């Protein structure tokens with residue numbers, strides 16, 4: 405049942421090694437993207453099949469599903485969006501922000517679709533390498549790289565974006581004693597302002613990321629840093645994620661482009677040859693429509709920063725959420741249906757452990773919920789205002805409050821939509837709740853749905869082991885604290 409899903413049949417996983425994208429038709433460039441309606445229909449069939457095939461049920465009350473078709477379509481739409489606005493032959497590397505969905509099979513799927521990896525920790529780098537993403541298609545960002553991480557990245561030839569002057573000094577020391585194939589750049593914060601979600605706005609005046617370009621003396625410091633170091637050939641900026649308007653993102657990119665032009669002018673040569681414009685395309689969590697699309701953003705960029713696409717700069721992008729979010733669904737069984745203060749409450753198995761942001765910041769992170777019956781069929785019926793709760797032991801563990809949905813009853817399933825990025829792959833171990841299994845799905849040849857396990861569910865034994873189970877008496881007994889293994 406849960407084997408490996410077939411690939412595209414090309415077997416050409418390394419076909420994008422030169423970083424140059426082929427032009428692809430703009431067939432998926434419609435508002436609504438590659439068929440929001442089709443996506444919903446695929447999801448309905450997958451939910452039904454998950455119940456019928458026993459992936460979900462009383463003994464497995466929470467699973468996550470990934471729509472492989474949808475992920476491939478989003479990857480293709482991203483490639484074609486930039487191919488449509490760049491001069492022919494422009495090297496473009498789309499590096500998926502691994503933090504959005506840190507699952508090896510997902511990274512492998514994206515790699516097969518011509519998408520590299522943007523990593524920001526030793527763990528993320530290991531995931532990308534395990535997925536087979538080559539060093540030349542990997543970018544290391546992180547505000548807190550250790551000397552060991554930098555050394556490894558340089559040895560592997562992975563692109564490095566330097567966050568601050570102290571990190572640059574470390575690179576000076578490392579490069580004094582060896583050579584590297586790594587392209588290296590500096591991350592700048594254009595300080596163009598924040599978006600709707602403060603915690604995800606990286607271009608505010610006081611953001612912790614990059615060199616704050618408008619601070620006194622900073623711009624001149626950056627230019628000098630490049631003029632003194634011929635090996636600095638890239639420039640990086642990432643203006644923020646969810647909640648940052650496209651025009652503000654484009655302003656951030658424009659500021660980086662203008663700085664690159666200034667550096668190249670003063671260097672008297674094209675020292676900066678590649679601009680890394682980050683990710684951050686917002687996702688529409690309110691409906692099935694894909695909006696904005698990657699194509700729309702590419703057009704906004706072309707309007708705002710025409711020089712970005714004239715072929716003089718190679719491009720790197722780092723999209724995360726916009727590639728994966730809408731292709732993930734969590735299915736949570738309704739364990740109990742009750743009523744409190746006159747309001748129906750469905751107590752499900754999806755709460756703060758898999759929807760941490762939504763539970764702690766519900767205004768910023770509302771999620772759509774769809775109701776399915778115990779057989780996995782979409783529920784019809786009038787909208788009943790109800791709460792959808794999670795399993796955790798605190799009152800705020802709610803996925804939705806006062807939401808009008810067909811009444812959820814015991815044994816039904818609540819589907820939590822658009823959770824393919826930053827949700828079930830970002831488990832939070834509250835109440836020692838288990839990480840749910842993740843399965844990818846595809847239509848099979850016989851008109852059904854085939855599933856492949858991406859990640860097994862965490863077992864209770866795993867939880868015990870990860871919670872010091874082998875050290876039960878570490879804190880008691882005569883020799884406590886004496887270096888016992």
Ligand SMILES: *Cc1c(COP(=O)(O)O)cnc(C)c1O
Nearest residue numbers: 501642645683684722723724725
């Ligand atoms: C988080 C992050 C991204 C991806 O952001 P999304 O909103 O998921 O597209 C890209 N680049 C950097 C440096 C990031 O920190």
